[in-house]
Amino acid sequence: MSRPKLYSGTRNASSWAMRAWLALRAAGVDFEEEIVNIVRPQRFANLKAVGRISPPAMVPVLVVDGVAIYDSLAIMEYANDACGGRLLPVDVTQRAQARSLAAWQHSGLSNICARISFESAFYPEKRTLTAVETSECERLFGVLAKYVAESSGPFLFGTLSLADLILVPTIVRLVAHDPVVPSRDAIEAWTQTLLAMADVKEWMRDARLLPPIWSDDYLVPGQPVDLRVIPDPFDAA
Template sequence: MKIIVGNKNYSSWSLRGWLAAKQSGLSFEEIVVPLFGENWEATKQGGEIRPSSGKVPILWDDDVVVWDSLAILEYLSDKVGRDRFWPKDDAARAMARSMVAEMHSSFSALRSECPMNVRKRFEGFEPSEAGKDDILRILGLWAEARSRFGSGGPFLFGTFGAADIFFAPVVSRFISYQIAVPGFAASYMQALWEHEWMQAWISASESEEWAIEQYDTVS
């Protein structure tokens, strides 16, 4: 099995797919493709990223190919058992699935205003009203998950799982853009940031030589 990801400093969807692969417990090869590098248009139409039209992450499991981070997580969940990714309790699992789906499809203002940039810290960033609404919605979801289902550990549903995988890039954004958060959210963010897999991703992102100028500045 192998997963193809983009630059670890910038590619939020790659982080989700990679964390899902780690959470599966299966061994896999990791291939990093620098986004928007030389001959990018030709690169994304060829080789092993062609099935997704150059979008990352993309997972190959022998002859099986899966792209899109949520599809990758669900494929791996089918392969190793859903309890590795999702809460066992029906109500908790329903909320976790809803949160993951909302993260997958929503929060466009936060995404556009705060591109993921793991190694950078932006001073004086002020989100738009739409960005603030996204932030408040995310914090509300985190608060409900932690208060209702988080007693078993420091993560959204106690133990590390699918919801944490999907909100990991948000944690990175909140840190990079120095978004003020309440204490419970700061504790959750610290737990996720210090997770060994996140630390491995962060370390790799800091050693990358690639830079994408448009994501290194804030308008």
């Protein structure tokens, strides 16, 4: 059996690849990696090439014994299977809850802060969140706070699960904008635990070395541009 190969994406752009990569690392899967450059204009030719091994022509893709697993959540589930299921809670109801959270994230997280892309987490200056973004952020943090309180931490369901891992890029991009919301304190210990994970730090270290990728969607039409430098939790890492 050859080592599985992960086709991942540019470190400061591919939040979906990050999720799959984190789950494979957490599961202890020994895999090789090819980082596909998904920055324009190379993106188009590179993803076309990915299309030769994967129907959606997107990253991430994990090739195991010649078979392509071509979706981040499917790769995360594969990682969980590969380590005997320890990346989901043992309890059936909790497992379903963890899967609900993972599915919510995977299906777009109700567009919470849609303009706050993963790329934006690496901008040297960030804009202030809008009132709607702030309230959407609180809605998410409030949900997460409940899980943390019920499990007593350190992770959403006690031990590390796919639910924590799939949320890492979202937490990175939101926290990078320093949201001032009531539930932030309640998830602070969980947030710091996530950000202190060696694999998260490794991905983020590489991502921060790359030139930021500007998205025109970042600025909100009609809202004055107010950019500010926010202390980066990875500065000290």
